[in-house]
Amino acid sequence: MTQSNETAHSSPHVMIPKPDELDLDLYQAIVRQGGICMQRCTACHAHTHPPRYYCPACSSPEFSFAPVSGIGVVYSYTVSHMSVEPAWQPHLPFLTLVVELEEGPRIVATARHIEVASVKIGMPVRVISEAKGTDFVIFWAEPR
Numbered sequence: 622m623t624q625s626n627e628t629a630h631s632s633p634h635v636m637i638p639k640p641d642e643l644d645l646d647l648y649q650a651i652v653r654q655g656g657i658c659m660q661r662c663t664a665c666h667a668h669t670h671p672p673r674y675y676c677p678a679c680s681s682p683e684f685s686f687a688p689v690s691g692i693g694v695v696y697s698y699t700v701s702h703m704s705v706e707p708a709w710q711p712h713l714p715f716l717t718l719v720v721e722l723e724e725g726p727r728i729v730a731t732a733r734h735i736e737v738a739s740v741k742i743g744m745p746v747r748v749i750s751e752a753k754g755t756d757f758v759i760f761w762a763e764p765r
């Protein structure tokens with residue numbers, strides 16, 4: 622994944638990542654379908670994230686990007702007290718969570734409406750997406 626600030630959807634100081642290959646396919650599917658999508662193996666139905674060319678469960682190369690609930694629990698987290706990215710500075714301090722989704726895979730999301738002092742491992746959350754143009758989304762995790 623490379624970075625660019627050349628998209629029409631960003632100010633000159635906001636860097637929007639430009640994903641490629643399977644990552645780009647996943648982000649575009651999420652933007653098209655809304656909500657959260659995840660790679661799902663056509664042969665064994667296992668969900669995989671981030672996407673891979675071959676299913677880690679059965680090695681099949683056949684898959685789709687299927688909608689998932691976004692429901693999960695906090696598996697791990699970190700607190701950012703500073704950021705070199707101007708777009709994130711108004712959100713400081715913010716929580717970056719690893720959320721274990723009910724479909725199995727874990728996904729990295731930024732916490733929203735969760736205070737740093739109140740986050741707990743195992744806390745129920747829902748992951749949602751916010752489109753940034755057609756090729757990238759931000760994953761947010763909110764309490765549920």
Ligand SMILES: [Zn+2]
Pocket residue numbers: 662663664665666667676677678679680681
């Ligand atoms: Zn499989």
